[in-house]
Amino acid sequence: MPSAADTRAFLGGARLFRGIAPPELDALGGSLRERGLRKGQVLFREGDPGEELFLVQRGTIVISKGVTGRVEQVLARIGPGDFFGEMALFDRAPRSATVQAESDVTLLVLDRAALARLTEQSPRAAAAFFEALVRVFIERLRASGDLVAEVTRWGLEATGLDIESS
């Protein structure tokens, strides 16, 4: 079990919490739950309900979306210091992808109530958190655009379809 100091040090290094001062980080650390996954364990599947954000403390998880039968497209791999599941924290919609542990994993769980507390008790820390979140959103949006382009290019190359001269 990591100590509070270890957790604070970890959170301070995670880009989502970089702008938050140590006392507020301590308070936030206290409201995070720890959760472990063994290799291969599915955290949640596409379509499951959910309202938590997960921060990877140790190990790697793989995020995938169903394509056909038992085949899924890998959307991203998330390693230590990075996070996922943030969409359900805000829109209450079912999970948009499946998350599975690629190795033994330790996660920190931030739920809606903890986020509400942070916003209420320390608006400055909450603002820093949301700014970091938006920056990551933008990064991921760009990555999604790149993925769409890559998949399209893959399809064209794999079928030999010549769009330019057809």
Added chain:
Amino acid sequence: MSPEGVEQPRRAKLELLVRGDDDESFEVRQIGSAAAFIQSRPQRVPDAAFELAEVASRIGPQPRFILKNTRTERFLLLSEPEKFLWEQMDGRRSLQEIATAHVLRYGEFDFDIIPGLMRKLQRAQLLTLTPGSRLRQALARNRRRQMVKMVETALFGLERINLSSRNVQPFFRRLYRWGGFLLFSRVTAVACVLLAIAGLVAGVRLWREADEVVKGFGAHPFWAIVTVKLLFWATIAAHQIVHGLALVHYRRRVREFGFTFLHGLVPTFYVDVTDIFMGGRKARVVTAVSGALVHLVLGSIWFLVALRSPLGSFTQAFAAASGMIQWQAFALALYPFCFIEMDGYHVLVDVLGVPTLKQDALAYAGACLRGAAPRRFTREEALWVGYVLLSTASIGAFIAFNVWLVLRAAS
């Protein structure tokens, strides 16, 4: 790096997660587009959709070939190696195998020849890269399994069985002269109506005693019905022959007549009646309807035979079941709402002037299910919705009726 020192663009890769049989095991595979390309199995259009002719050259020693898409009227000029590759593109061989065959045949390989040919063929709509039917796609996806591969091979084998002739016009002309012309007279039309009425009356009377009639099958009702169905397939030939006679009646040409396994599954006779599209609407409608009338006539005769047979005898049960299946075939052939492009469907689209009704309706239904359908609802969209709903309901009713019939016979 290319030989010229210019860096080639990186080939695209997909990262796919393939789940194992249990809940947790999985494997992540990176699939490069190049690997997918050489594993793809290009499939040329069906034989009826193209024509290939050799062009003798007075200058070069190499023969040339003209490939024509008979649907789009587009032409391509192929070299002999390209013709060889075209013949390999049967949907079974991967590009890798095709390239190997090319090397074995010509002792050399130009790496641009296949992509170049495929681009030409795709532009001329002569090539697809996926198997035609959903069943075939599912089989192709699971080709690594031995059993699936065997089923796929069997289907390909059956699909290749095609006993046909393109020189059938003289046969149909003789048949027409020797009495076929009588089918298209007013007397025959009246006789057909009277026979249908007599058959209907007989059918209704038999229906009242249905329980007694089916008892005639004795201890093996299921196999008796299977025999009736097999006998029915033989009458499909008569259906197609009448289509051909109709063509001769309207002075059009029967281009082909034969037997094949449709999609590798359904044994069927067929006749190429495409020349009738050069005739008028009446000719097209008569050609479409006349084939189906064979089932009406045969069904009526079977019902009359059943009515004359001793109650509860095998003859009566067999004749009644045959009459039923013939009338079902008549209704099915002329009923346009069943997702199958049969005679009635062709009449309907001809009358409506919407030759791609089924394809458009299914595309619209798919878009509705995906939530991607346009918001405005025009008459055209109403027609598509109506077609899909009616077809779905009709198929459901047809299956339910047959299941009920077999269960009733078996019990």
